[in-house]
């Protein structure tokens with residue numbers, strides 16, 4: 001898979017009904033702050049949260065699949081209106097297939113945004129493979145499109161804008 005040209009990109013983005021997101025390095029900057037009791041603190045970017053709300057308001061779906069558990073992230077995502085959340089799943093593909101099938105979608109109607117090797121199976125499957133400016137090289141290579149903003153710093157919002165604009169919804 002290679003970077004898509006502008007026309008291919010528009011065609012792929014126009015078909016998307018659900019945007020699948022990774023958390024660490026995509027919705028966050030990938031840093032984990034470890035508290036005194038071992039609890040993990042992550043930062044969220046408000047502009048990305050607004051992007052998720054814009055997707056949902058436009059009638060599109062957002063799903064989040066992460067290899068790590070995080071009750072705080074689950075609460076934040078639920079508050080944003082995300083209904084499809086699979087956390088603590090080392091192998092992302094079964095979670096993806098379950099959500100895709102529950103929504104009655106094809107791979108071509110799904111986009112996945114990831115930043116590292118665990119995202120590659122979904123990026124190869126989905127009709128639109130998205131990555132972030134500071135992603136691992138393998139994720140960058142697998143992506144049809146790479147955001148100019150870094151993970152946790154507006155990359156998700158940039159991807160939302162791409163999809164909504166391709167569908168005349170922005």
Ligand SMILES: [Mg+2]
Pocket residue numbers: 022023024025026114115116
């Ligand atoms: Mg990640």
